[in-house]
Amino acid sequence: MEYLFYTFSGLAILFSLGVVFARNPIYSGLSLVTTLFFVSGIFVLLHAPFIGVLQILVYTGAIMVLFLYVMMLLNIQEEQIVGTRKHLMKWMHLPLIVVIFFIFKSLILVPTFSDIPVDEKFGSVFNVGESLLGSYVLVFEIASIVLLAAMIGVVVLTKKTQKEKP
Amino acid sequence: MPLLWMTLLPFLGSIALGTRYIIAPQKKNMLYPVLSCLVLLVSFVLAIGMAFSVLGSEEVIVFDIGSWMSAGTYNFRARLYLDSLSSILTLLVTGIGFLVHLYSLGYMHEDPKVIKYFSYLNLFCGFMLVLITASSLPLLFVGWEGVGLCSFLLIGFWYQDQEKSFAGRKAFIVNRIGDAAFILAMALALHAFGSLEFSAISPIASVTHEHFAYHSIGNIEWIAILLFIGCMGKSAQFPLYLWLPDAMAGPTPVSALIHAATMVTAGVYVLGRCSALYASAPMASHIVTIVGIFTAFFAATVAIFQNDIKKVLAYSTVSQLGFMVLAMGVGAYAAGIFHLVTHAYFKGLLFLGAGSVIHGMHHEQDIRRMGGLKSRMVATTVTFMIGYLAIIGFPLMSGFFSKDHILHHVSLTGNAWYFIIVLLSALLTALYMTRLIALVFLGSNTRISLVKAQKIHESPNVMLIPLWILAFLSIVGGWKFFSFYPVLEKLFPTHAHGHALWHMTETSVAIISSVLVLLVAGFSMRYFLKAPVVIDKTPSSLEIAGQRQWYVDESLMQFGRYAMASLSKISNFIEKIIVDGLIGNIKFVVMSFARGLSAMVTGIPQSYVFFLLLGIVFIIYFSIGM
Amino acid sequence: MIVPLDHVLLVSFALFLIGLVGLFLRKDALTIFLCVELLLNAANVAFVGVARSIGDVTGHVVVLIVIAVAAAEAAIGLSIVIRLHQNKKPLEVQKLNELKG
Known part of the structure; x- marks a missing residue:
């Protein structure tokens, strides 16, 4: 079954490249949707079915849709964006990335834990829900407050001011 | 004991008169000055008594009051000591002190603050005796x-x-x-x-x-x-x-x-x-x-x-x-x-x-x-x-x-x-x-x-x-x-x-x-x-x-004035150059540092991310201890 | 586990790296946002992999919270972008540097 994993991951990486290098922002958005799709597949393969489904429902189904709506509303034309920029900042990040890569390499060399065998109920809705609403209920509540704040923020931000009333 | 009493009595007299003066400063009562004279007379008699045994011989009279101060390895005791030298001087102080007290009864008779005067006089004799009998x-x-x-x-x-x-x-x-x-x-x-x-x-x-x-x-x-x-x-x-x-x-x-x-x-x-x-x-x-x-x-x-x-x-x-x-x-x-x-x-x-x-x-x-x-x-x-x-x-x-x-x-x-x-x-x-x-x-x-x-x-x-x-x-x-x-x-x-x-x-x-x-x-x-x-x-x-004492007094006063003036000029200079300069310099340093830092805030999110990553890299680097 | 943990982490790292590169490379605000989402997802992959490896569901809880926060952040970011567009401001990040200095 490993090949399934490698396929999914390879395609995910491919389409993420598409996110970065696509000219049209709509194409970027669509590439990201696909990437998320394959990532969701990876989740399922890693014994996280609840997260996998949730990813599609929430991330892809809501957040990306929102993105695409906005992009369509703003009607961004292709001419408005130029693919890459031409100044110094562009190249400054490369050495940084190299450094990060080397750090990561040494992380991989760290001996990993031996895998603990898990039963089928691992990662199921019941299991995750037990943990989420049990030991981590405080975090859960705080996350909901974050969402509430975001809602209020959005409402405030998009309110029309006096000057703009048509 | 007589040594202690001789020295202590004038103090007691002074305190008594002082209290009386504080209580009723306006009223004059000649009883108190006479009392202070008697105090000194008693001290004189005690001095004579002690002189008999001390003068001319090896003998000394010692009265140890107690441990006074100690600091580290040093320990000071308060002790009264009467040898021939001190004895002569105690006779002098108490004797002439008594005569002066007597004289003052006449001389200061009309002064309204006469009780205060005698209080001070007794106090002086007390301190003088302490000076002389100190060991x-x-x-x-x-x-x-x-x-x-x-x-x-x-x-x-x-x-x-x-x-x-x-x-x-x-x-x-x-x-x-x-x-x-x-x-x-x-x-x-x-x-x-x-x-x-x-x-x-x-x-x-x-x-x-x-x-x-x-x-x-x-x-x-x-x-x-x-x-x-x-x-x-x-x-x-x-x-x-x-x-x-x-x-x-x-x-x-x-x-x-x-x-x-x-x-x-x-x-x-x-x-x-x-x-x-x-x-x-x-x-x-x-x-x-x-x-x-x-x-x-x-x-x-x-x-x-x-x-x-x-x-x-x-x-x-x-x-x-x-x-x-x-x-x-x-x-x-x-x-x-x-x-x-x-x-x-x-x-x-x-x-x-x-x-x-x-x-x-x-x-x-x-x-x-x-x-x-x-x-x-x-x-x-x-x-x-x-x-x-x-x-x-x-x-x-x-x-x-x-x-x-x-x-x-x-x-x-x-x-x-x-x-x-x-x-x-x-x-x-x-x-x-x-x-x-x-x-x-x-x-x-x-x-x-x-x-x-x-x-x-x-x-x-x-x-x-x-x-x-x-x-x-x-x-x-x-x-x-x-x-x-x-x-x-x-x-x-x-x-x-x-x-x-x-x-x-x-x-x-x-x-x-x-x-x-x-x-x-x-x-x-x-x-x-x-x-x-x-x-x-x-x-x-x-x-x-x-x-005018060959102008000694005046020249010394002038010198004193001059010394104070130069001292204040020096302090003024120090204050201006050093203190103000130092603070001004510190201000300059802090300001330039702040300006340098604020140059990093470009308004472009990419640069923010860059510095963010930089920081994270450093943290990871140092926490792993490579 | 279906693949060694190293490989999962490698995949996560690759996605993360691509997201970073995209973040620095693009100059319009919306695409930069998309790359940020990519970064978050890469992190999610890592979390899920490690959770599976050590048998603790806490990793899944973290992923859930991350998704929630990403949603909130996306909402607000997009509303800002809409505002900018309404005020006829350009959407290039380089020109949006009023917080400079």
């Missing part, structure tokens, strides 16, 4: 400061007059300079000897006439010099004598007690107490001698030109203190202390007599306006004349003996200049004292204003009795039974000097000096009786200079 330098210093305080309080007793209060302040401040040196000396001595008890620093052994072996101690010269500077402040040596003439602003009995008989002699007492120290510090002793000689001569020259009766006596005191100090310097410790005692007799007498004159002349103090008092104030005249004869060294008076001893020891040093200047100072003493009595008591009374002339009266008995007693002592103070000199001689180690100057013996010195003194006295008597004294003539420049 260690710190306790002595307590007494030292205490008498300085009382001197300030008493000089400025009539503080409503600003000049008088300034005089008190000046006394305290000049004294303080000496005190600073005293403290330094104590610190050095503690370091060198490990203890500040006199038995460790300067044991005075009557039996052994050897010197204490100090050869292993390093800073002895410095200790001796600093200690002497302290004595200079108290005993009014040049240049720290400035306060004494100004101190005449206080009541005359105060001048008699404090500035003639007791406080100013505290410095000489310290020199005597530490005689073993000075005997082993030749350079310091040399300095002591020179300062003493200079002071004696200088003050005598100034005294000639003074017109205030008390100022003449004040400069005379400074001069006589110079005599005592120079005696200590040349190693004649016994002679110096002995002169201290006789000087207390006749100078106390002279001051009290002057007080009587002032009282009788209704507070006239200018001698140019006096004259011919011998017929109007007989008792005062007679006693004053006795004091005069004593101070000039008339043969067989007490002053003759003490001065003679000093001269003899100066001649023993072999230094011709010393001897000549000291002899000259003695002759000048004769000169100015003769001038004084010629203008005040002898001659005609035509210079006195008519108004005052009618009211001249002799002083009441309560003031005359002390005069008579002191006169008696001035006469017999050098005689066999009454003289303390043999006791003192046994006390201090004498050391053999070189050949006497011009091979003079003690007798020949005595004869020469007496003859010269009498000649000077005679000539000046004739001169001053004959010379016209015009009060309002403009004085010659010499006289002005002489009156």
Whole structure:
């Protein structure tokens, strides 16, 4: 079954490249949707079915849709964006990335834990829900407050001011 | 126990009177001053009692009060100690103190604050006794400061007059300079000897006439010099004598007690107490001698030109203190202390007599306006004349003996200049004292204003009795039974000097000096009786200079002002350049740093992310410890 | 586990790296946002992999919270972008540097 994993991951990486290098922002958005799709597949393969489904429902189904709506509303034309920029900042990040890569390499060399065998109920809705609403209920509540704040923020931000009333 | 009571009683008296004064400052009740006199009488009796067992013998009386302070390895005990030297001085302080108290009953009778006055007077005697009976330098210093305080309080007793209060302040401040040196000396001595008890620093052994072996101690010269500077402040040596003439602003009995008989002699007492120290510090002793000689001569020259009766006596005191100090310097410790005692007799007498004159002349103090008092104030005249004869060294008076001893020891040093200047100072003493009595008591009374002339009266008995007693002592103070000199001689180690100057013996010195003194006295008597004294003539420049102590006081004040001005200029400069500069620089540094940092905020999110990543990389790097 | 943990982490790292590169490379605000979402997802992958490896469901809880926060952040970011567009401001990040200095 490993090949399934490698396929999914390879395609995910491919389409993420598409996110970065696509000219049209709509194409970027669509590439990201696909990437998320394959990532969701990876989740399922890693014994996280609840997260996998949730990813599609929430991330892809809501957040990306929102993105695409906005992009369509703003009607961004292709001419408005130029693919890459031409100044110094562009190249400054490369050495940084190299450094990060080397750090990561040494992380991989760290001996990993031996895998603990898990039963089928691992990662199921019941299991995750037990943990989420049990030991981590405080975090859960705080996350909901974050969402509430975001809602209020959005409402405030998009309110029309006096000057703009048509 | 008697030692403790003798010292403690004056304090109790002072507290009692002070409380009474605070409770009811307006009401005057002569019972309390009389009480304070009795206190001192009791102390005197106790002193006599203890003197019987202590004088002339090896015996000492010790009273240990308790542990006072301890710091680290040093432990100071407060202990009272009475040996022959202290005993003599306690007799002096309590005796003359009692006489002055008695005298003050008459002199300060009309003053509304008389209770406060006597409270201070008792306090002074208490502190003086502490000073004398202290067994260690710190306790002595307590007494030292205490008498300085009382001197300030008493000089400025009539503080409503600003000049008088300034005089008190000046006394305290000049004294303080000496005190600073005293403290330094104590610190050095503690370091060198490990203890500040006199038995460790300067044991005075009557039996052994050897010197204490100090050869292993390093800073002895410095200790001796600093200690002497302290004595200079108290005993009014040049240049720290400035306060004494100004101190005449206080009541005359105060001048008699404090500035003639007791406080100013505290410095000489310290020199005597530490005689073993000075005997082993030749350079310091040399300095002591020179300062003493200079002071004696200088003050005598100034005294000639003074017109205030008390100022003449004040400069005379400074001069006589110079005599005592120079005696200590040349190693004649016994002679110096002995002169201290006789000087207390006749100078106390002279001051009290002057007080009587002032009282009788209704507070006239200018001698140019006096004259011919011998017929109007007989008792005062007679006693004053006795004091005069004593101070000039008339043969067989007490002053003759003490001065003679000093001269003899100066001649023993072999230094011709010393001897000549000291002899000259003695002759000048004769000169100015003769001038004084010629203008005040002898001659005609035509210079006195008519108004005052009618009211001249002799002083009441309560003031005359002390005069008579002191006169008696001035006469017999050098005689066999009454003289303390043999006791003192046994006390201090004498050391053999070189050949006497011009091979003079003690007798020949005595004869020469007496003859010269009498000649000077005679000539000046004739001169001053004959010379016209015009009060309002403009004085010659010499006289002005002489009156203003050859401008010493003024030049020192100017110097002081100049020093303060430069000091403040320096601080101003430091403040401007350093403080402001420093703060300005710090501001510049901080501002440039802030500007540098704010350059990182570009407004472009990519750069933010860049720095974010940079930070994270560093954190990971350092937390893994690669 | 289906593949060794190293490989999962490698995949996560690759996605993360690509997201970073995209973040620095693009200059319009919306695409940069998309790359940020990519970064978050890469992190999610890592979390899930490790959770599976050590047998603790806490990793899944973390992922859930991350998703929630990403949603909130996306909402607000997009509303800002809409505002900018309404005020006729350019959407290039370089020109949106009023917070400079």
